[in-house]
Amino acid sequence: MNCLRCTLFSAFFVSTLGCLSQQVSGKPVLSAAPTPPPLATAVSPSPVAGPLTVSPNYVIGADDSLKIDVWKEPQLSATLPVRPDGKISLPLINDIAAAGFTPMQLAADITARLTKFVTDPIVDVSVLAVNSKRVFMIGEVEHAGPLSITPGMTILQAIATSGLTPYANKKHIYILRGDPAKQQKILFDYNKAVKKGDMQGVSLVPGDTIVVP
Numbered sequence: 001m002n003c004l005r006c007t008l009f010s011a012f013f014v015s016t017l018g019c020l021s022q023q024v025s026g027k028p029v030l031s032a033a034p035t036p037p038p039l040a041t042a043v044s045p046s047p048v049a050g051p052l053t054v055s056p057n058y059v060i061g062a063d064d065s066l067k068i069d070v071w072k073e074p075q076l077s078a079t080l081p082v083r084p085d086g087k088i089s090l091p092l093i094n095d096i097a098a099a100g101f102t103p104m105q106l107a108a109d110i111t112a113r114l115t116k117f118v119t120d121p122i123v124d125v126s127v128l129a130v131n132s133k134r135v136f137m138i139g140e141v142e143h144a145g146p147l148s149i150t151p152g153m154t155i156l157q158a159i160a161t162s163g164l165t166p167y168a169n170k171k172h173i174y175i176l177r178g179d180p181a182k183q184q185k186i187l188f189d190y191n192k193a194v195k196k197g198d199m200q201g202v203s204l205v206p207g208d209t210i211v212v213p
Helices: 002-025 103-114 155-162 190-196
Strands: 065-070 078-081 087-090 094-097 123-129 134-139 145-148 173-177 184-188 209-212
Touching: 065 087, 065 103, 078 087, 094 103, 103 123, 134 155, 145 155, 155 190, 155 209
Parallel strands: 134 209
Antiparallel strands: 065 078, 065 123, 087 094, 134 145, 173 184, 173 209
């Protein structure tokens, strides 16, 4: 019993002495605060491509991307490309021609076809991407490959968009146009166009290949 009392007294004495030493030094021992979890980094949602602003007279072509909205009928709405044959496929009405029509004309055609299945359908057609109006840049250009052209774009603007390398022969640029079996070669002097504004009667046609030697 005496040993137990001695042991308890010793533990009490050591504990009291430790507290006194902390008060004298003025530096109390603080327990480490728990590290807060890192804040979650907000991730911005990816932008969603919206309809392009095209002329009401824009004529849809193959490879263009369209958005078909049927009001209050989401199962009949779709976002889809125009196939190489110029057609699209929609629920209920299956394959219909899209190439060669303006968005308003196509919307009217789809509306007429849906009246067999839907009461007073309201259809909107918008163009998400213009891929049918393209030319192809090859040779001494910084960005070779297909280039989407806008209405009224000149060959000078197309070349400026793709950029020329330091080795480009600007006086002997030419356009290849038409069927590969009997292509037409149209010469274009870039320097003359830049210095004198002379476009040499050359205009772009979808499918042209602009060659920069």
